[in-house]
Amino acid sequence: MKSKSIRGNWSLKTKKFGSIPVIFLCIFFFLSGFFGSSLFSKSQDDRPRSRFLESTNEATQNNLLPAGESGDNSITSIPFQILSWKPRALYFPNFANSEQCESIIEMARGGLEPSILALREGETEEQTKGVRTSSGMFISASEDKTGILYAIEEKISRATRIPRVNGEAFNILRYEVGQRYMSHYDAFNPAEYGPQKSQRIASFLLYLSDVEEGGETMFPFENGLNMDGSYGYEDCIGLKVRPRQGDGLLFYSLLHNGTIDPTSLHGSCPVIKGEKWVATKWIRDQEQDD
Numbered sequence: 332m333k334s335k336s337i338r339g340n341w342s343l344k345t346k347k348f349g350s351i352p353v354i355f356l357c358i359f360f361f362l363s364g365f366f367g368s369s370l371f372s373k374s375q376d377d378r379p380r381s382r383f384l385e386s387t388n389e390a391t392q393n394n395l396l397p398a399g400e401s402g403d404n405s406i407t408s409i410p411f412q413i414l415s416w417k418p419r420a421l422y423f424p425n426f427a428n429s430e431q432c433e434s435i436i437e438m439a440r441g442g443l444e445p446s447i448l449a450l451r452e453g454e455t456e457e458q459t460k461g462v463r464t465s466s467g468m469f470i471s472a473s474e475d476k477t478g479i480l481y482a483i484e485e486k487i488s489r490a491t492r493i494p495r496v497n498g499e500a501f502n503i504l505r506y507e508v509g510q511r512y513m514s515h516y517d518a519f520n521p522a523e524y525g526p527q528k529s530q531r532i533a534s535f536l537l538y539l540s541d542v543e544e545g546g547e548t549m550f551p552f553e554n555g556l557n558m559d560g561s562y563g564y565e566d567c568i569g570l571k572v573r574p575r576q577g578d579g580l581l582f583y584s585l586l587h588n589g590t591i592d593p594t595s596l597h598g599s600c601p602v603i604k605g606e607k608w609v610a611t612k613w614i615r616d617q618e619q620d621d
């Protein structure tokens with residue numbers, strides 16, 4: 332019904348115009364389209380390649396599609412480097428700025444406690460002494476009145492394409508000289524930890540400080556290396572990522588079929604000089620209530 336009445340209006344209007352002005356209008360639009368497009372393509376051909384690449388960003392923002400109710404009205408562009416496919420590990424330079432990093436450190440400094448471990452079935456705390464020697468604190472974005480953690484969380488959800496609600500609260504960690512985290516998996520293998528209600532899919536690390544020496548995040552099994560059974564979980568080998576204030580590191584613990592990626596084994600090398608601060612967000616396959 333609606334489309335019929337619109338068509339009715341249109342035919343009335345064209346009758347009012349008469350046929351001669353319509354022909355002139357047609358010629359005008361044809362010529363302007365013809366010369367306009369040839370001018371446009373010429374100016375693009377003359378542009379040096381780098382300028383052309385720069386301009387694509389602007390052009391992309393102008394080509395926005397109408398988003399759905401849960402979508403964005405802007406194009407997101409977060410630069411990253413693929414550090415490895417096995418495990419899938421991505422580096423995000425300058426993910427946060429230094430003011431954001433310093434504020435997060437100050438939020439956590441007063442509340443640090445020795446980091447704890449999830450124990451395997453039958454394992455005792457005594458047996459795991461020395462595996463993880465950092466101090467830390469959990470803070471959820473809703474507890475942070477400055478809004479910084481919320482902004483970081485939003486950016487992480489865009490970088491990972493996994494909604495905010497799937498993330499655990501931030502675990503802010505400090506490693507002092509000699510402190511480390513021996514190689515481990517972030518996902519919980521049901522064979523070792525028992526049945527899991529939800530599983531960790533991915534981990535996002537935001538380095539909050541530079542470290543003078545040591546403190547790298549290492550992936551000893553990257554690309555299947557060192558997997559002959561001889562690895563002792565303490566050695567700092569394989570792919571190493573140097574912490575730098577504001578940089579992000581994302582890696583996935585699960586393969587696409589839902590099983591744990593054996594190459595996602597990782598650890599934190601001991602800090603040799605300086606202090607390492609990092610904000611960790613573990614992302615799960617189920618929504619979290621925080």
Ligand SMILES: *[C@@H]1O[C@H](CO)[C@@H](O)[C@H](O)[C@H]1NC(C)=O
Nearest residue numbers: 586587588589590591592593
């Ligand atoms: C999942 O995928 C990996 C890699 O392709 C494969 O080795 C493994 O057997 C698969 N597991 C299941 C349960 O399908």
